[in-house]
Amino acid sequence: MSTFKTALTAGLLATAMPAIAQTSDTTPDANPANAAAETQEAPKTPSTLTGEWGGLRTKARDAGIDLTGAYVSEFGANVSGGQRKDATETGQFTFGATVDTDKLFGLKGGTLQASITFRRGHNLADPSRAGLGTLQQVQEVYGRGQTWRLTELWYQQDLGGGFDIKAGRMTQGADFNSFSCDFMNLSFCGAPAGNLAGDYWYNWPIAQWGARLRYKTPTWYAMAGAYENNPRNLNNKFIFGYFHGATGVLATGEAGWTPHLGAKGLPGSYRVGGWYNSSDANDLLLGVDRQPFAVTGTNPLRKDSRYGGYVEIQQQLTGTATVDAKGETKTVKGLSIFFNMTQTDRGTQRTDNQTAVGLVLTGAIPGRAADDIGFAVARTNVNARAAQAEVLASPGSEKPNAEYAAELYYGLHLKPWLVLRPNVQYIVDPGGYSDMKDVVVLGVKSAVTF
Numbered sequence: 001m002s003t004f005k006t007a008l009t010a011g012l013l014a015t016a017m018p019a020i021a022q023t024s025d026t027t028p029d030a031n032p033a034n035a036a037a038e039t040q041e042a043p044k045t046p047s048t049l050t051g052e053w054g055g056l057r058t059k060a061r062d063a064g065i066d067l068t069g070a071y072v073s074e075f076g077a078n079v080s081g082g083q084r085k086d087a088t089e090t091g092q093f094t095f096g097a098t099v100d101t102d103k104l105f106g107l108k109g110g111t112l113q114a115s116i117t118f119r120r121g122h123n124l125a126d127p128s129r130a131g132l133g134t135l136q137q138v139q140e141v142y143g144r145g146q147t148w149r150l151t152e153l154w155y156q157q158d159l160g161g162g163f164d165i166k167a168g169r170m171t172q173g174a175d176f177n178s179f180s181c182d183f184m185n186l187s188f189c190g191a192p193a194g195n196l197a198g199d200y201w202y203n204w205p206i207a208q209w210g211a212r213l214r215y216k217t218p219t220w221y222a223m224a225g226a227y228e229n230n231p232r233n234l235n236n237k238f239i240f241g242y243f244h245g246a247t248g249v250l251a252t253g254e255a256g257w258t259p260h261l262g263a264k265g266l267p268g269s270y271r272v273g274g275w276y277n278s279s280d281a282n283d284l285l286l287g288v289d290r291q292p293f294a295v296t297g298t299n300p301l302r303k304d305s306r307y308g309g310y311v312e313i314q315q316q317l318t319g320t321a322t323v324d325a326k327g328e329t330k331t332v333k334g335l336s337i338f339f340n341m342t343q344t345d346r347g348t349q350r351t352d353n354q355t356a357v358g359l360v361l362t363g364a365i366p367g368r369a370a371d372d373i374g375f376a377v378a379r380t381n382v383n384a385r386a387a388q389a390e391v392l393a394s395p396g397s398e399k400p401n402a403e404y405a406a407e408l409y410y411g412l413h414l415k416p417w418l419v420l421r422p423n424v425q426y427i428v429d430p431g432g433y434s435d436m437k438d439v440v441v442l443g444v445k446s447a448v449t450f
Contacts, residue, residue: 047416048449064103068096069450074139074184074443076124081430081439083131090121090142092205096152109158117151117205119144124441133431135351135380135403136195138441140186144206145236151205153240167211169241172227173203175212176252176273177310179340184445185407185425187356187378192342193275193310196351196380200250200277200306206233209241222255229279248279260329266316267329274309281306281348285385294392308344319362333363338376352383370413374421377406382432400432409445417449 045058050069052058060067070093077087094117101110123142125132137143154168166175173191181189189195194203202208210227232245254273261268282300287293293300319334340356358376363369382400391399409423427439 046449049417050450062103064100066098066100068094068098070094071448071450072141072181073446074121074141075445076139076184076425076441076443078124078130078132078138079440079442081132081427081437082125083127083133084129086124086130088122088124088129088139090123090139091119092141093118093120094151109160109164111156113152113154113156115150115152116148118148119146119205121146132427132439132441133433133436134405134427134439135382135431136378136405137186138184138425138427138439138443140181140184140189144202144234147236148238149205149207150238150240151207153207162215162217163213164216165211165213168209169207170210170212170227171204171207172201172210172225172250172252175223175225176254176275177271177312177342179312179338182360182372182374182411182421182445183358183376183407183409184421184423184443185376185378185405185427187354187380187405188358188376188407192340192354192356193308193344196342196354197306197308197344197349200229200279200281201275202233207241208233219259220255220257222253224251224253226251229277248277250275250277250279260321261315264320265329266319266334267321267331268315269312270314271312272310275307277306278304279306280304283347284350284383285389292389292392294389303347306345306348308342308349310340310342312341313339331360331362333369334361336360336362346383346385350383350386351380352386354378354380368413372411372413374409374411375407377404379404380432387432398433398435401429401434403430403432404428419447421445421447 057067071091073089073091075089078085094115096115099112101107101112121142122129123139124130125134125138132138150169152169154166154170156164156166158164173194177191177193179190183189186195190203194201208227208230210225212223212225214221214223227250228246229248229250230242230246232242252273252275254271256269256271259268260266281303283303285292286301287296287298288301289296289298316331316334316336320332321329322332323329337359343353346352356376356378358374360372360374362372364373365371379402381402387399391397405425405427407423407425409421412420414420423443423445425441430436430439
């Protein structure tokens with residue numbers, strides 16, 4: 001086990017170069033970034049399971065309404081580790097409509113997006129199932145309540161001069177710190193900030209009232225946003241939105257460089273960002289007397305803010321890329337790598353930092369040009385202050401440190417609308433505890449576009 005941890009840590013430190021986890025335009029994503037808002041150009045007829053509905057879908061698209069549907073399924077079985085052996089499946093339905101307001105209303109530069117999600121199934125890591133005890137979910141699509149939700153209802157307007165604004169019911173991770181979801185382990189899926197600070201940064205499918213202003217050029221961008229921090233949005237039911245109960249504001253900022261490098265114009269994305277949350281929270285270690293509350297028995301010290309930052313680097317290194325109908329560059333064949341590093345404040349967050357690196361190789365097997373192979377490793381750290389508090393509260397217990405995770409998948413693109421990704425996950429020190437048995441999970445992540 002120590003050898004494996006050493007190898008993972010060396011890989012994290014050595015891979016200070018990075019990359020891009022690729023997803024097909026027609027492959028549903030469990031945590032989509034809503035690229036539809038990036039263009040007013042009519043999409044080409046997509047290949048879907050249900051086709052064009054006898055021409056109805058085509059007519060709607062021509063009129064400015066693009067209707068979409070998708071299901072992401074994640075099956076997992078632990079063959080090692082956990083409290084018991086088990087196997088579960090969980091998934092998410094997504095139904096959406098993207099409206100080109102120029103076509104539909106004559107309002108140029110506008111995009112209206114609505115998305116409804118439904119999550120179902122069982123969590124392998126749950127104590128009532130396998131009881132894996134991991135810090136990060138081994139089935140990323142599970143969580144935030146198995147229920148219907150209004151996940152998106154926002155409007156974006158092109159203001160001209162490179163500026164655009166977006167407002168409504170939104171998810172922070174769709175715009176800030178966004179990352180693809182080809183992997184099944186949560187360490188490599190979605191906005192890492194929400195995976196660490198999920199008690200106030202709500203990733204997909206939780207929506208909050210918010211607004212984002214962006215300035216964009218062909219090679220770089222900068223944007224800032226503000227989101228209501230309202231814990232009521234976590235309630236396990238379908239709502240349009242709450243207008244009371246906010247505890248603060250989450251302010252975010254991000255700047256990025258999106259070059260096309262070399263003679264082949266290989267795409268890259270280099271981003272840095274940060275956030276500030278004005279909501280109050282308890283200090284993890286100290287009481288109101290500035291001494292450990294686990295020892296003194298005093299009430300925890302209250303903090304009046306929370307914050308963090310991140311770096312994301314993604315780059316295609318070899319092969320070829322193409323520009324699609326939306327003007328986005330996509331990998332046709334070759335190797336891409338990525339590097340994500342996220343740091344939260346150490347005063348209030350139990351998991352205070354995470355580093356993940358990985359690679360995706362597309363078109364490696366002759367005759368399977370669209371298939372991809374992904375491999376990634378991650379380290380999720382337990383805040384030393386939180387660990388100290390836990391040991392003080394339970395003398396003699398093990399002090400948690402960090403959880404190490406690795407995942408390998410093969411992406412089998414059977415149809416433009418159907419992808420299967422068999423995978424294996426290996427988690428060392430689940431929950432950050434070295435006395436916990438390593439977890440090995442065999443899984444299959446599948447995605448179908450209706």
